Amino acid sequence: MKRHSRALTQVPSGMPAGSPHTEAITQTMAHHTTNNIDLQPLWQQLEINGCTIANRVAVSAIATGHDPQQYAAYLGARARGGAGLIVTGAQSVHPSGDIGWFRAWEPDSEETYRLLAAAVHQHDGKLFGQLHHCGAQQTGSVKLDTAGALIAASALASPVFTTAPTEATVQEIGEMVEAFADAAARMRRGGLDGVEVHAAHGYLLHSFLSPMANRRNDEYGGDPLRRARIVVEVGRAVRARCGDHYPIGVKLSFDEFVGDQGITVPVATETLEILHAEGIFDYVSVSGTSYHSLHEWITSMESGRSGHLAVHSAAAKRVVGDLPVMVTGAVHSVAEAARIVAASEADVVGMVRAQLADPDLVRKARSGQQATIRPCVGANQGCWRRYFRGGQVSCTVNPEVGREKMWGDDYFAPTSNPMRVLVIGGGPAGLKAAESSARRGHDVLVLELHDQLGGQLHFAGRLPGRERWQRLIDHLYGEVTRLGVEVRLGTRATEELVEQIDPDLTVVATGASWDTDGSSAMLGRLDGITGLNYANVLTPIEAIANPDACGTKVMLVDEHGTHAALGLAQLLTRHGCSVTFVTAQHHPGSQTLGVSTLNHPWVYPELVKAGVEFISESVIDRVMPGSVVVGSLYDARSREVEDVDSIVLCMGRTSNADLYRALRQRGRAVECIGDALAPREVDEAILEGAQSARSLRAEDLSRGRRAVR
Incomplete structure (x- = not known):
């Protein structure tokens, strides 16, 4: 974690030149550069x-x-x-x-x-x-x-x-x-x-x-x-x-x-x-x-x-x-x-x-x-x-x-006591934490498991019309690079590696994973979906990364009514899939309706025109070989949907917090932010990343031996 400076166009350790992320950042910088205007x-x-x-x-x-x-x-x-x-x-x-x-x-x-x-x-x-x-x-x-x-x-x-x-x-x-x-x-x-x-x-x-x-x-x-x-x-x-x-x-x-x-x-x-x-x-x-x-x-x-x-x-x-x-x-x-x-x-x-x-x-x-x-x-x-x-x-x-x-004006003011900060996770929370700490003059290292930055936001930015999410990731990457932060891709953080690096503070921003068993605390169904083992079940991330894996006829299950399922339905129909959209909400994308994020009018008409079958106020009752039984939330009515090639579950997410708990058990100074703390939205991830820089107070940290959260 030696302190160093790096020009914006240089490639951090562990990030090969010409990688997808460096190409994306180059395109974004070209978008924002107005030298020719x-x-x-x-x-x-x-x-x-x-x-x-x-x-x-x-x-x-x-x-x-x-x-x-x-x-x-x-x-x-x-x-x-x-x-x-x-x-x-x-x-x-x-x-x-x-x-x-x-x-x-x-x-x-x-x-x-x-x-x-x-x-x-x-x-x-x-x-x-x-x-x-x-x-x-x-x-x-x-x-x-x-x-x-x-x-x-x-x-x-x-x-x-x-x-x-x-x-x-x-x-x-x-x-x-x-x-x-x-x-x-x-x-x-x-x-x-x-x-x-x-x-x-x-x-x-x-x-x-x-x-x-x-x-x-x-x-x-x-x-x-x-x-x-x-x-x-x-x-x-x-x-x-x-x-x-x-x-x-x-x-x-x-x-x-x-x-x-x-x-x-x-x-x-x-x-x-x-x-x-x-x-x-x-x-x-x-x-x-x-x-x-x-x-x-x-x-x-x-x-x-x-x-x-x-x-x-x-x-x-x-x-x-x-x-x-x-x-x-x-x-x-x-x-x-x-x-x-x-x-x-x-x-x-x-x-x-x-x-x-x-x-x-x-x-x-x-x-x-x-x-x-x-x-x-x-x-x-x-x-x-x-x-x-x-x-x-x-x-x-x-x-x-x-x-x-x-x-106030001095929230990110340079510190008089620079410390060594390890950020685990290169999603929005982790990158914002790295940027904020580096702005204060701390020595920051970011470890990212995968070969690209952005976490789940990287995949959200691949949905139709959502490309501007990638601009945010590219901006954060540009800022941490400009501030001299070292970023290592393709690196799995372990307890032993953290002990070897021995930072003053470890910020765990390891995100969350989509659940695949169909359990739902919101619906009071904790034992999952009966017969799900018969189905080809995919997470939204898997479906976005490889739409071919979904087959021809896809059942998309949405529990929360956010844009994630609507955007995924767009992606799959544009890929040639026939989509059945099952949601427990009263309307598909209910959280995007009215005076909300105002994206529903730009997305829903396309899905209707593409022939997406919407089944609202319903859940999957059970899965059988070759078919899925969908039941109403409010009565005993049900219907069988046949020849389903795959089921994509946009339901719950579980925090990836095992490493955080292990480091805390070891007595290290560690903070958990973003979806690793609780699966939520980008807003909370960015906020907690910014706030993490304020956890670095000498009076609060006895070198490497206090759990911040």
Whole structure:
């Protein structure tokens, strides 16, 4: 474990040149390198009504659920990383549109805005506040003192939240207009540099603009001019309260992706022409979709979308001319952002998820360190799904998100007491542990049993549309190599080898293995599946690695409703297999439905078209020679499926923790992380890998003789 440095392109000990992993990392570095793309368009300043924006990269709005102190730290990290403009997440302007986060109608919100503004201004960034009302896109009040109907342009329920609203009265509309203006005035007094009126994504103001959502025939509906009236009135009221020399923008969906019945580009263009003629707004933020088509807005990795809404911002530019236009949604790289700006498709590019993944994206790109930018993989697990499950926004690939205040700036600061760290396992948990420890100056060695890095994520990245998982592994490999970590592939870690290496701390990240006996703690069936010995049983890993081993007719058994089984069904049908999909869930891929990871709409239709037979709310009762009996969870009904060539079990996993327990028994300083601790998701693996670097405290470690966990 001798300390040494190594250039990024060198091959670690035990990793042969030209191996699959070195080829993958070379391809990924080529993807992220922008030496052949001129980034200078991004570094030009921009004026928005007297407010100078340092560059063309923005952190567009995202509600995070963070408390004010933590949110200030989150914003400050992105301003320090170089973003020229940051737009706050949705700030509720009225109790009837409360999202349970920041409440801009409350008088003491001014103090909160001073806190947020100071965090951004100390790094020379600019902060705009987003003025927001949910309309029908909420579940309704559960507070006894504020109970009442939701309001929207018309009495049409949200396709997601389903609570029926009432049609807003003219009096209520007037109250909402004043609420937007009052909130904007508080933001200005609180030191924010501008405001953005949110009239997109199906929320209150959007519901008036949409021909699908607005069924009114009064002064606020019936034709484009009347549908736009409320946004005009809000803009006028905000301008009257904030003055002529204060930036005011408006956010619009340029396509609802629901066909001609909703907002289309021609409809949005006409709306923007009306708003632009008023001369109220200083910039336009262009997005797309409503809650009927969220997957087109917050795109998942399966979508293949990147910068696809720039065609809409380009349409907006043709309307407003020199007025600044921002585009938001699925811009993943600075190269794509530079292309958009250079082509005059937008003046500013919102890159919120990209800067969740790496808050230093702008600084790195500007200083020629593009290859070190941590990529957003589009999993939507740590950000979107976490928030809509009632949690606070974090990031699958960057656990510092949401912990900026808790961890502080010195969480990975260089240690004054470098130690020798052995990491066993080269999956996401192990690589993150190696990176984090090396960042602190520790001497790190990684041992990986197999001939490639990534653990099970390596195989997940081979599923259709999931290739971006490989970018994460390649990024982690690039970082540990750059930091001088030695990586040995094809090396089995044993108790004796650990004793021979004699590290100060051993981090066990040996992952988990898929179960093959059909037992299910979730279903209360611990004795497995009767007759499974008659079948050709494969794990998901085996099926991904060698689809030919599955034969022609495959039964895929899914217990948890995650993407793993859906993606495997895609892989097998594309390979020519006939797939029967059995799940105990009420719907295949149930964990990917609704406001979750938003990959279901990109995957499920393909499986239906491919003829996959879905059997929901069912389990395998027993296996017989040549056939499988599938039974209902809720009654005695069953059916026999004949001529099954193989059964792929996407069921339970068991931690590979034997080595950890043995080392602990020997009294070594050892920590267990990731799936080796408990089989979970990538988010926990990355988080625990990062946290493991903080276990290296001299006062806690009596050389090699303390079990950390």
